[in-house]
Amino acid sequence: GAVVSQHPSWVICKSGTSVKIECRSLDFQATTMFWYRQFPKQSLMLMATSNEGSKATYEQGVEKDKFLINHASLTLSTLTVTSAHPEDSSFYICSAVDLTANVLTFGAGSRLTVL
Amino acid sequence: DQQVKQNSPSLSVQEGRISILNCDYTNSMFDYFLWYKKYPAEGPTFLISISSIKDKNEDGRFTVFLNKSAKHLSLHIVPSQPGDSAVYFCAAGWAGTASKLTFGTGTRLQVTL
Numbered sequence: 320g321a322v323v324s325q326h327p328s329w330v331i332c333k334s335g336t337s338v339k340i341e342c343r344s345l346d347f348q349a350t351t352m353f354w355y356r357q358f359p360k361q362s363l364m365l366m367a368t369s370n371e372g373s374k375a376t377y378e379q380g381v382e383k384d385k386f387l388i389n390h391a392s393l394t395l396s397t398l399t400v401t402s403a404h405p406e407d408s409s410f411y412i413c414s415a416v417d418l419t420a421n422v423l424t425f426g427a428g429s430r431l432t433v434l
Numbered sequence: 435d436q437q438v439k440q441n442s443p444s445l446s447v448q449e450g451r452i453s454i455l456n457c458d459y460t461n462s463m464f465d466y467f468l469w470y471k472k473y474p475a476e477g478p479t480f481l482i483s484i485s486s487i488k489d490k491n492e493d494g495r496f497t498v499f500l501n502k503s504a505k506h507l508s509l510h511i512v513p514s515q516p517g518d519s520a521v522y523f524c525a526a527g528w529a530g531t532a533s534k535l536t537f538g539t540g541t542r543l544q545v546t547l
Contacts, residue, residue: 323477325477328475329475353534353535355537360443360540361539361540362436362438362523362537362538362539362540363478363523363537364537365534365535365536368534410475412477412478414477422480423468423480423535424480425470425477425478425479425480426477427476427477428475428476428477430475
């Protein structure tokens with residue numbers, strides 16, 4: 320079945336640094352990927368829709384200059400948290416659509432802790 | 435505005451009994467609904483889905499019921515097993531497209547021995 324890989328699975332960084340999270344579709348091509356974040360005991364909140372070869376579409380309230388998304392190929396989307404602060408600490412999850420199978424698959428998530 | 439709501443944050447059920455997880459939505463334009471299971475520090479795993487043209491979909495121990503007039507869906511797990519203990523999210527979207535999903539807040543199911 321469709322597999323989505325996220326890397327790193329967890330990362331700790333200092334406040335003010337930038338962190339990049341990768342989302343890869345391993346056995347299918349994904350023109351569209353989605354980035355979510357989840358705070359403890361809360362729902363998964365969609366941050367942005369990542370489109371291959373074009374700009375990402377951000378949800379209301381999500382700072383596009385802070386959460387940079389690049390979808391440079393049909394199998395890779397990256398989320399860069401720039402100038403991270405402790406309030407950015409969260410669980411970030413990506414998902415990708417395998418259009419041939421009409422299946423939406425989630426990655427295992429990346430836990431970011433900003434000190 | 436929470437368009438998809440799961441009003442029960444937690445549920446405890448004895449092994450072998452039925453687990454019923456509920457979900458309500460407010461946007462009548464949603465036409466595709468899904469249930470996901472999630473363990474801590476992992477991504478959600480797809481369980482079962484239903485499109486708005488149906489009112490029931492069954493897959494093994496899992497059955498999803500959809501009541502469009504009430505904007506309500508439920509997930510039934512029978513018989514419940516200890517391995518079913520997890521957080522369950524319902525999600526809503528639009529079928530047939532690479533659409534973004536709106537998730538509920540989740541219900542933590544604990545299946546006890």
